[in-house]
Amino acid sequence: MLVSFLRPWLFVSLAILIAAALAVALGVSGLNARAADERARVASAFTVRVLPPAPEETLEKAVAALASAPGVQSARPMDATRAAQLLSRWGGGQINAADLPSLRLIEVRLAAAGDPVRTPTLLTERLRTAGVAAEIYGAGPADPGRTASSRMVLLAGAAVCAALLLALWFAAGAAARADRVRAILWSDLGAGRSATLAAYGRAGSEVAFLAGATAVILAVLVAPGVRMAAGETISFGSMIASLSPWDVLIVLVTPLAAAATAALGARAGAASTFDQADRLG
Amino acid sequence: MQSPLPLLVDAAIAPDRLAAVRLEGATAGYDAGPDILIGATMDLKPGAIALITGPSGAGKSTLLHLVRTALAPREGRVTLLGSDVARLPDASRAGIRRRIGYAAQEPLFLDDETLFDNVALPLNIDPTSRQTGQDVMDLLAFLGLTRDTSRPAGALSAGQRKLAALARALVARPDIVLADDPLAGVGADAETKVVRLLTELSRLGAAVIVAASGPISGLNGDVWRIRDGRLERAPESVLKPLDPAR
Numbered sequence: 001m002l003v004s005f006l007r008p009w010l011f012v013s014l015a016i017l018i019a020a021a022l023a024v025a026l027g028v029s030g031l032n033a034r035a036a037d038e039r040a041r042v043a044s045a046f047t048v049r050v051l052p053p054a055p056e057e058t059l060e061k062a063v064a065a066l067a068s069a070p071g072v073q074s075a076r077p078m079d080a081t082r083a084a085q086l087l088s089r090w091g092g093g094q095i096n097a098a099d100l101p102s103l104r105l106i107e108v109r110l111a112a113a114g115d116p117v118r119t120p121t122l123l124t125e126r127l128r129t130a131g132v133a134a135e136i137y138g139a140g141p142a143d144p145g146r147t148a149s150s151r152m153v154l155l156a157g158a159a160v161c162a163a164l165l166l167a168l169w170f171a172a173g174a175a176a177r178a179d180r181v182r183a184i185l186w187s188d189l190g191a192g193r194s195a196t197l198a199a200y201g202r203a204g205s206e207v208a209f210l211a212g213a214t215a216v217i218l219a220v221l222v223a224p225g226v227r228m229a230a231g232e233t234i235s236f237g238s239m240i241a242s243l244s245p246w247d248v249l250i251v252l253v254t255p256l257a258a259a260a261t262a263a264l265g266a267r268a269g270a271a272s273t274f275d276q277a278d279r280l281g
Numbered sequence: 282m283q284s285p286l287p288l289l290v291d292a293a294i295a296p297d298r299l300a301a302v303r304l305e306g307a308t309a310g311y312d313a314g315p316d317i318l319i320g321a322t323m324d325l326k327p328g329a330i331a332l333i334t335g336p337s338g339a340g341k342s343t344l345l346h347l348v349r350t351a352l353a354p355r356e357g358r359v360t361l362l363g364s365d366v367a368r369l370p371d372a373s374r375a376g377i378r379r380r381i382g383y384a385a386q387e388p389l390f391l392d393d394e395t396l397f398d399n400v401a402l403p404l405n406i407d408p409t410s411r412q413t414g415q416d417v418m419d420l421l422a423f424l425g426l427t428r429d430t431s432r433p434a435g436a437l438s439a440g441q442r443k444l445a446a447l448a449r450a451l452v453a454r455p456d457i458v459l460a461d462d463p464l465a466g467v468g469a470d471a472e473t474k475v476v477r478l479l480t481e482l483s484r485l486g487a488a489v490i491v492a493a494s495g496p497i498s499g500l501n502g503d504v505w506r507i508r509d510g511r512l513e514r515a516p517e518s519v520l521k522p523l524d525p526a527r
Contacts, residue, residue, distance in 0.1 A: 002405055181389050188349070188385075190378030191406045193371055280311060280351045 003182065003203040005175045005266070006210075013171055014211035015218075018258045021164040022219055025250045028157030033244050042138070044112060046120065047078070047086075050104040051133040058132055059104050065130035069123065071110050078105040168258060169265035172204040176269030183270050184277040196274050197267045204266025205259035212255030219251075299363045301327045301457055301488035302348055304512075306357035309347045317343040320357065321512040323505065327456065330479065330489045330502025334515065339507040341492035342386060345459045348490060349383045350374055362456055379407045382455035382487075386462045388446030392435030396426060396445055399434045403453040410453050420448045424474055440466045447475060451482060458482050458489040464497060476500050 050062050059077060066075035078086075083105055084097035108123065120136035127134045176183075179200075186196045224239050243251075302325040309318045318340045325331050333341050346352040347359055350366050359366050361377050369377065382403075390399050401417045404410045421430055424444045429437060437445060447463055460479065464472045476499040483489045483502070491500065504515040 182391055185389055185391070185402060186406060188351070188378070188383055189403050189406050190375045190381070192375040278351070279353065280346055 003179065003199045005172070005179075005203040005207040007175075007207075010171065010175050011207055011211050011214075014168060014208050014258065014262065015215050017164050017168050017171065018208070018212045018254060019215035019219060021161045021168075021258075022215055022250070022254050024157050024160045024164070025254070026219075026247055028153060029244065029246045029250060031153055033246070041109075044073075044110040045138075046108045046110070046123065047137045048075075048106040048108055048123065048127070049135045049137065050106070051135060052104065054104065054133070059106070061130055062127055062132040062134060063106055065126055065132065066106060066108050066123065069126045071112070071119075072108055073111045074109045075106055078103070078107050082107070165257070165261045168208065168261050169268075172208065172262035172265030173269030175207075176200050176204065176266040177273060179270075180273040183273040187274050187277040193271075193274055193278070197270055200270035201263040201267040205263035208262030209255050209259035212258035216251055216254060299326075300324045300360065301329075301362055302490065303360040304347070304357065305360070307347060307354040307359055308356040309343055309352050309354050311343075311352075316355065317510060318347065318507070318512065319510040321347075322357075323512060325488045325490065327486045327488055328483050330483045330491070330500060332497060332500060332502055332504050333490060333492045333507065333512075334495060334504060335507035337494065340510055340512075341507060342461055344507070344512065345383070345461050345490065345492055348457065349381050349459055350378060379403070379453070380456040381459060382450035382453065382457070383459045384443075384446040384450040384461060384463055386465070386492075388442055388449075390434035390437075390442065390445070393433055395431050396421070396434050396437065396441075397430040400445060400449045400452055403449060407453060412453055417448075417452055420452055421445075423478070424448055425471065440468055440471065443467050444471055444475070447478065451478060454482075454485070454487070456487055458487050460489070460491045462493055463491060464493065473499065 048062065048066060050059050063075050063077060066072055069075075080097040080100050080103075083100055083103050084095045087100075088095045110119065123136050124134065183196060183200070186199075224235070302323065304321045304323040307318065307321045308316050309321075310316045321344060323331070333344055335341050343352065347354060348361065350359075350361070353367065362380060364373070364377060366374060366377065391402075397414075397417060400421060401414060404412050404414075404417070418427070418430065421427055424447070426441060426444060426448070429441060434442070434445065443463065443465060444467055447460060450458060450460065458479065460475075463475050463479070467475060476497060479489050479491065479500065489502070491497065496504070505512055506515045507513075
C-alpha cells in the first residue's frame with residue numbers, strides 16, 4: 001500500500017467520532033422503538049368501565065368474560081394508583097389515588113392492535129352476554145415520556161449523526177492534506193489523478209473501517225457495563241437479544257458508512273493538493 | 282578504477298528520432314503575473330543534452346516546469362515525445378510525465394520514509410516499469426548513498442537530498458531528464474558522478490536538459506541562455522568533454 005493513514009492520532013480521533021455517532025444512532029433507535037411500543041400498547045389496549053350500580057362480583061364476572069374473549073391477551077382490574085396515574089395524564093392535573101372512589105375499571109390488552117370501532121363493539125356484546133353493563137374506552141393518551149422520540153428526536157439524531165460524519169469527512173480530508181508531499185510527488189512522477197485519488201480514498205476507508213469496527217466492538221463490550229452501572233440487571237446475551245433489527249443494521253452499517261465517508265473526505269483532500277501540484281500557474 | 286555506471290545494462294530507450302522536446306514560441310508565467318519566459322523555441326532530439334544557463338530568476342526553472350507539463354504555455358506550443366501536451370487528456374499527460382525524470386532545485390521527499398522507498402517511488406507508481414529494487418540499489422551505490430538507503434529521507438543532508446532527487450529522476454530510465462541545478466551542494470566527487478550519469482542517460486537515448494547558473498565541466502551538449510525572458514543559443518560552447526581521468 002503506497003498510502004496509509006494508519007496513524008494513532010487519526011485512528012483514535014475517528015474511533016471517537018464513530019463511537020459517538022453509533023451511540024446517538026442506537027439511542028435514537030432505542031427511543032423510537034420505545035415510542036413504537038407505546039403506540040402499539042395504546043392501539044391494543046382498552047379500558048372497560050363497569051357501570052354502577054354493580055356489586056364487586058359483577059366486576060369479577062366482567063374480567064372473566066373479557067379474559068376469555070377471542071383476541072384478548074389479558075384483562076385485569078385497574079387499581080387506584082394506576083387509575084390516578086392515567087387520569088392525571090388525561091386531565092393534566094395531579095390526582096391523588098386515595099381521593100378516588102371505586103371506579104370499577106378493567107384494563108384490557110389485546111394480542112394485536114385492535115380495530116378502534118369494531119373491537120369495542122365486540123367487547124360490549126361479550127359483556128352484555130355475561131350480563132354486565134359497561135362502557136368501553138380507548139387506553140387513553142400515550143405516555144409522552146415514552147413517545148417523545150418521534151419526529152423531532154429522529155431529526156435531531158440524524159442531524160447529530162450527519163454532523164459527526166461531516167467531522168469524519170473533514171478529519172480524513174485533513175489527513176490527506178497533511179500528506180500533501182506524497183500527492184505532489186505522485187503528480188510530478190506521472191501518477192494519474194484518478195489513481196492518486198483512489199489510493200487516498202482507500203487509505204481513508206481503511207483507517208475509518210478499522211476505527212469503526214473498533215468503535216462497534218467497544219460499544220458492544222461497554223454498553224452492558226453502562227446499563228448495569230445504571231442499575232439494570234442485564235447479561236451480555238440478553239443485551240444482544242434485546243437489539244432490534246434496526247440496531248443490528250446500525251451496528252453493521254456504521255463501519256461501512258464511516259469507511260465510505262472517510263474515503264470521500266480523503267479523496268477531496270488529496271484532490272485539492274494534486275490539482276495544485278498538477279498545474280503551477 | 283572507476284565505478285561501473287548503473288544504467289549501462291539496458292539501452293532500449295526512445296527508439297524514435299523525433300524531437301523529444303520541442304518548444305515553439307512558448308511563453309509562460311505564473312498565475313496572473315508577468316511572462317517569465319517569452320517565445321521560447323527549442324528542439325531537442327533524443328540523446329541530446331541542453332544546458333540552460335542564466336542568472337537566478339532568469340526563468341530556467343520555469344522552462345523546466347513548462348517541459349515537465351506542470352505549467353501550461355500562455356502562448357506557443359510544447360511538444361514532448363511527439364505529442365502536443367496542450368491537446369493531451371489528463372491521463373495521457375500523466376503518461377508523458379512518467380517518461381520524464383525531474384530533479385528539482387529543492388526536491389521534496391517523504392521525509393518519514395526511507396531513502397530507498399523515496400527513490401523507488403517512480404517504480405511503484407508505474408506498474409509497467411521494468412526496473413527493480415536492485416536498480417535502485419545500484420544507482421544509490423554509484424552515488425555513494427549505499428549506507429543511507431535505510432535512513433529516513435528527512436535525515437539526509439542537503440547534498441544527499443540533491444543526489445537522491447537525481448537518483449529518483451533517473452531510476453525509471455526516463456526519455457526526458459530535467460535537472461534543476463543538480464550540482465549545487467553535492468561536493469566535487471559527486472559532481473563528476475552526476476555528470477557521468479547525465480551523460481550516460483543521454484547516451485542511452487534520453488534528452489537531457491540541465492539548468493544551472495553557469496557552465497558545467499564535462500557535460501557535452503548545447504548551451505542555451507535565458508536573457509530578459511528569452512531563450513537563445515549561447516554563441517560559444519562552454520562545455521568541455523568529460524575528463525576520463527575523473
